[in-house]
Amino acid sequence: MHTKAIIPVAGAGTRLRPLTYTQPKPLIPVAGKPIISFIIDQLIEIGVRDFIFVIGYLGEKIKNYVEQAYPDIEKQFVNQEMRLGSAHAIWTARESIRDADDVFVFFGDTIIDLDFQKVLNDPYSTLGVKKVHDPREYGVVEYDEDGLVNKVIEKPRIPKSNLAMVGFYHIKEVPAFINALEFNISNNIRTDGEFPLTDALMRMIETGARFSTIEVDNWFNCGKKDVLLETNAIMLRRKGYASANLPDFDSSIVIHPVSIGENCQISNSIIGPHVTIGNNVRITNAIVRDSIIGNYAAIQEIILQNSVVGNDASITGLRQSLNIGDNTEIDFS
Template sequence: MKAIIPVAGAGTKLRPHTYTQPKALIPLAGRTILSIIVDQLVDAGITEFVFVVGYLGEKIQHYVEKKYPQLTCYFVQQNSREGTGHALSLTRDVVGDDEMLIVLGDTIVETDFRALIASPYSMLGLKKVDDPRNFGVAELDEEGNITRVVEKPQIPKSNLALVGVYKIKESRQLFECLQSNIENQVKSHDEFQLTDALECMIQHGVRFNGFKVSNWFDCGRKDTLLETNAILLKKYKLASNPVLPYENTIIIPPVSIGEGCNIKNSIIGPNVAIGDNTVINYSIVKDSIIGSFSNLYEVVLKSSLIGSDANIRGLSQSLNIGDNTEIDLG
């Protein structure tokens, strides 16, 4: 089985950070979004990965090859962003007829991946949501079989959202439906959607079962990314990343601090993740994510997302600063 992870999106909802950093590599609870996904699948026994890359794809490839040299990885280029269906259609030559596990590159879920892989049927991850109009939606019959899927319906007939995890046994049928939709310009919301290809498979008799996920974390916007960071910091407890003593500094857990950081005269936490080699002095930081190689001096930050190589001096309450930025608030 191969794992397919589409990470070609531009991450427009997380700009300015995604101008210089792929969304999948944004730090989260001492890791990255992508590493959390890959580690879950490696723990479940998957060793072959296909990454669909595009915008800043060379950073994805460099990161994966450096962090996971033991894995067999393929990188497929998506030059034009035409939706998840189009992205997956590009992997046909690499995947062939192998079974596949598709996990969208901004999707972090908690589920039993080993049981999912062992299932004799194709499976779609589902989660009940209050407003399903912003998601792909699945409709089930009385026996729990999926009878229909539709992308972002205006009048949903179900509150079961597709969470972005798909186990596909019938790969050939999927690629045939993807190709047919592209040739016939079958689009939803102006893009070729994976959801439409799955609906094509259902109409041709392929059986899909749903599986529930215990947690589904949204990493697509600043506010929900910070919420996810706080939840995962508490969950991981960072047993493998102990917080070292810093000069005249109070650490309020949960906090993740990267290697090579220099922190003095500050209060850090709770719910803070700091990248490697960052310098913080005379500052208060809480409920925030700080990138690597940044420099903070005399600032008060809360609910902030700070990119790498940023320099901030002065006083602030809430910032959304991209990479390679210099700000003097004094």
């Protein structure tokens, strides 16, 4: 059986700007590991060896990372020149999946926990779902009397279900999938000006494809800063992600869990909890907690919390020498 995986990573990550002006969102580190590596590693664990990455914005950086970090997997990189939606991204790679028996689609900014074995054992194509408070922001599923999906709707104004699709799909009917993508694009069937994957899945359902769902245990949609930092904290608390056997940093305190990269210079500082620090970072006279710091950053004389700092960034805080008289109030906030 020939299984392939498509990972669309062409988005611009606008909700994480300015960080994503120069850093593709899938390469942002969470608990010391780029988001895209969580996805690739999970698929490798279930036996997937053939990957297609749909790249676009800053795509060369993603290509370089995957080629260096995963030299042993089969990989293709397909460029989506115009960002016209998730279905359009997959459609650009349609020729690469024609020979596949089944296809995993896994969006490149999503980290999930689920039982992948259940997905592999399911006789139907499978949609990963999770209950959400406001389903109007997501693609939503509805069921028939047999418990199979009979409708998927992109961002419904009046949702009839609170089960949102989480960006993970296992497609067993690959020819029908390609036909649905081609039908919607050739007939210019759009939602809000784009070609969402939800509409292609609905086309498959209308032509007889059957889908079941699997509710994921956890879903971390890392497209927003607060979710990104929350995911970083959760992952650091899990076994195997936080750094162990750290060196003794000069006059500094480390409050675990943290992930600290190689060749970092830290002095007179308090680091943690829930901090991810990249490689070759310099931190002096600072307090950093609940934050993600990129490679080669330099931070001094500052208190940082709930922050995301990009690669090669430099931050220097206020340092004052004061001669204060009686009955004086100074507020630096």
